[in-house]
Amino acid sequence: MAKPNPCLEVERRRLTVRGVVQGVGFRPFVFRLAQRLALAGWVRNESGEVTVEVEGPPEALERFAGALRKEAPRLAYITAVESMVVTARGNAAFRIEPSVVQEGRRQPIAPDVAMCAECETELFDAADRRYRYPFITCTDCGPRFTIIEDMPYDRARTSMRRFDQCRPCLNEYTNPADRRYHSETNSCPTCGPRLWLAADEDHASDPIEGAARILVGGGIVAIRGLGGFHLAVNATDNRAVQRLRDRKQRDEKPFAIMVRTLSEAGRIARMSPEEARLLRDRSRPVVVLRRRSPSPLAPGVAPRLDSVGIMLAYTPIHHLLLQAVGRPLVMTSGNLSDEPIAIANDEATRRLAGVADAFLLHDREIVARYDDSVVRVAGGTPVFLRRARGYAPMPLQLPVESPVPLLAVGPHLKNTFTLAHGCLAYVSQHVGDLETLETLEHFRVCLDTYQRLFGIDPKVVIRDLHPGYLSTRVADELQLGPVFPVQHHFAHIAAVTGEHCVTEPVIGVAYDGSGYGDDGHVWGAEFFVCDVTSYQRVGHLRYAPLPGGDAAARAPWRAALGYRSLISERRHVFSRAFDGIAESELHMAEQQAEKRINSPMASSMGRLFDAAAAIIGLRRIARYEGQPPMELDAVCTGGAVDPLPFPVVEAADGLLQLDPIPLLLALDDVAQRGEEPGSMAAQFHESVAVATATLVARVAAEHGCHTVALGGGVFQNARLVTRLRELLGAGRLAVLLPRALSPNDGAISYGQAVVGAARMAAAGGM
Ligand SMILES: [Zn+2]
Ligand SMILES: [Zn+2]
Ligand SMILES: [Zn+2]
Numbered sequence: 001m002a003k004p005n006p007c008l009e010v011e012r013r014r015l016t017v018r019g020v021v022q023g024v025g026f027r028p029f030v031f032r033l034a035q036r037l038a039l040a041g042w043v044r045n046e047s048g049e050v051t052v053e054v055e056g057p058p059e060a061l062e063r064f065a066g067a068l069r070k071e072a073p074r075l076a077y078i079t080a081v082e083s084m085v086v087t088a089r090g091n092a093a094f095r096i097e098p099s100v101v102q103e104g105r106r107q108p109i110a111p112d113v114a115m116c117a118e119c120e121t122e123l124f125d126a127a128d129r130r131y132r133y134p135f136i137t138c139t140d141c142g143p144r145f146t147i148i149e150d151m152p153y154d155r156a157r158t159s160m161r162r163f164d165q166c167r168p169c170l171n172e173y174t175n176p177a178d179r180r181y182h183s184e185t186n187s188c189p190t191c192g193p194r195l196w197l198a199a200d201e202d203h204a205s206d207p208i209e210g211a212a213r214i215l216v217g218g219g220i221v222a223i224r225g226l227g228g229f230h231l232a233v234n235a236t237d238n239r240a241v242q243r244l245r246d247r248k249q250r251d252e253k254p255f256a257i258m259v260r261t262l263s264e265a266g267r268i269a270r271m272s273p274e275e276a277r278l279l280r281d282r283s284r285p286v287v288v289l290r291r292r293s294p295s296p297l298a299p300g301v302a303p304r305l306d307s308v309g310i311m312l313a314y315t316p317i318h319h320l321l322l323q324a325v326g327r328p329l330v331m332t333s334g335n336l337s338d339e340p341i342a343i344a345n346d347e348a349t350r351r352l353a354g355v356a357d358a359f360l361l362h363d364r365e366i367v368a369r370y371d372d373s374v375v376r377v378a379g380g381t382p383v384f385l386r387r388a389r390g391y392a393p394m395p396l397q398l399p400v401e402s403p404v405p406l407l408a409v410g411p412h413l414k415n416t417f418t419l420a421h422g423c424l425a426y427v428s429q430h431v432g433d434l435e436t437l438e439t440l441e442h443f444r445v446c447l448d449t450y451q452r453l454f455g456i457d458p459k460v461v462i463r464d465l466h467p468g469y470l471s472t473r474v475a476d477e478l479q480l481g482p483v484f485p486v487q488h489h490f491a492h493i494a495a496v497t498g499e500h501c502v503t504e505p506v507i508g509v510a511y512d513g514s515g516y517g518d519d520g521h522v523w524g525a526e527f528f529v530c531d532v533t534s535y536q537r538v539g540h541l542r543y544a545p546l547p548g549g550d551a552a553a554r555a556p557w558r559a560a561l562g563y564r565s566l567i568s569e570r571r572h573v574f575s576r577a578f579d580g581i582a583e584s585e586l587h588m589a590e591q592q593a594e595k596r597i598n599s600p601m602a603s604s605m606g607r608l609f610d611a612a613a614a615i616i617g618l619r620r621i622a623r624y625e626g627q628p629p630m631e632l633d634a635v636c637t638g639g640a641v642d643p644l645p646f647p648v649v650e651a652a653d654g655l656l657q658l659d660p661i662p663l664l665l666a667l668d669d670v671a672q673r674g675e676e677p678g679s680m681a682a683q684f685h686e687s688v689a690v691a692t693a694t695l696v697a698r699v700a701a702e703h704g705c706h707t708v709a710l711g712g713g714v715f716q717n718a719r720l721v722t723r724l725r726e727l728l729g730a731g732r733l734a735v736l737l738p739r740a741l742s743p744n745d746g747a748i749s750y751g752q753a754v755v756g757a758a759r760m761a762a763a764g765g766m
Helices: 026-036 058-070 117-123 167-174 207-216 238-248 262-268 273-280 316-325 345-351 437-454 470-477 488-499 549-554 556-564 583-595 605-615 627-635 661-672 677-703 718-730 745-762
Strands: 011-020 040-045 050-056 077-086 094-096 195-199 221-224 229-234 256-259 286-291 307-312 329-333 358-362 374-378 381-386 396-408 418-427 460-464 483-486 506-516 522-530 535-541 601-604 648-650 656-658 707-711 734-736
Touching (some): 011 058, 026 050, 026 058, 050 058, 058 077, 117 316, 207 358, 229 238, 238 329, 262 286, 273 286, 273 307, 273 374, 316 358, 374 718, 396 488, 396 745, 418 437, 418 745, 483 488, 483 745, 488 506, 488 522, 488 707, 488 745, 506 601, 506 677, 522 677, 549 605, 556 583, 601 605, 605 627, 605 661, 605 677, 627 677, 661 677
Parallel strands (some): 040 094, 396 460, 506 707, 522 601, 535 656, 707 734
Antiparallel strands (some): 040 050, 374 381, 522 535, 648 656
């Protein structure tokens, strides 16, 4: 028998690769891999995936399939590879074919990525042709989602399409051995975008040098970045920081700062290895760290807090500017308070005219608006405070597949929306508070982009239960299909269980500011036994009136007054909470609480933190959302403390109730004795953790449920989460915490989508 001719043993396979595989250098990687293994065929982007056909000896094809996953580019995220044998064609070479556009296909898109180490080396190498070029990128780094207009990801469908590559750039683009082979953002000083400084007085020839001079001199510079404009000032110059606060109308809310290197960050703040890893992560979030004392930063950067939000430079512009300035910069979003971040040159120069002294502009258009993401580490794990640039729109899984495409419009404040199809949920970046026309417009534009890019045409809309929210009106006005409400705190818990793909019943603890309850009261400290379709409310914080309604959210003294109205012997109680509040205002609020005029009943944990901050004399008026609990956390002294009485009682409505009156009276007692705020704050945190664990233990025993999901903005509090986890763990309860999404209202839309999909699936479709 003749030996088989190895040349005849040729097979051809078609591989379909799904996940984040476009805009990450995947085709060049496939090309090089095929060359290395001497395989013929082609690779191309299709709207939904990357398709590869490879032809060669079966053994080489096996190695190809293995390496496809193992050696994939750093930015790729492969969710599935399908393989089928097709007829061999006898091709001799391997090539990259033009992209194929298919209607109605969905495809995750890579978020923007910080400049890579290779590009950074070139940026500061005087011999490199991109020396000090502010738009240096390669297949491993640079803008992605902020510049994509449509899919599939090709230069022609990004805002880079107006820049034709010059000969040397094209050579890189077409050379398989080059790092910039098929890099769609490839450009150089000859052919790429330009940077310039628009300033009243300064006409420096080098825009970076000019901007740096203004910053060092105490000026405010608006800088066009990846997802929008930043406003920058010298972070060590308190007068400059104060001028920025005055002009931006931002009283005391902490500013984030930017530095170039990890060691510079280390001089400003302490960090754990996990925090250092997050700082260096290619998504470059703002990481909230413990500030060193004494600090080189101006006190106005983060008044009265022991923390500071730091991010490392992520674009070449940042690197050049920080190198020229030689000190940390405040980098805050380029907007006035409560407006969306500006993205276009004319929009920024118009809207920020009264704020910035100069504008560092460029002509690479920003297609999608993205704020910086903000994270902190609690108990060793990252917790999102805001999920935006670098993370959104990476999809999350739904625990139950949605029978129809759906849109969840999210909450009123800290809005995000979620588009879901099948098992995938695309959670939008932070949109903002749906209170202004500008934010509403941002919502619509963003939704439009997502629908187009992901090819999702929702047939069902999920909204909050609150009849008066703007998001509720939007849900109706979109006229996409039937609209279903989901209760706010149930959505908080479903967001957590959904992320963990848990569909069995859990004990849900939702602690936040406020949400509309199904009894018409304001909810905000709720205990549920629930799965992903329905919930039973089994406990809550005792209701108290909130004199002034929404006004109480920014006035901790009002929350304290609401609690005082529940106490019969109350003449001198909580007196520290009302120091400096005008007699007439106090009297009117008292009347409101007494007669229940404009005083909704609320079970809000956020307001209980407010009341505590007021009663111990720490804060009576809040200058920004979350200030009282942040300061309460910041002043806490270390070491173990005993809890104050915070009893769990069985209430008239048959539910378990946390009664905060004994706790607040005990706090008031120690406050009157002149105790330090630090130890009182620590006692307060301990009391909340212990009472919560006690109530959960009772529910666990009664319902035979041993998994606890924690959701809601109050769980951004690292001290509370860490302690509660200890206590629940000691009671042999498994604890689920948010991972990819924030505990706060940024997760509500995903929670709504989880419930919406599960309910529709249970009902057998729509
Ligand atoms: Zn690079
Ligand atoms: Zn060029
Ligand atoms: Zn909430």
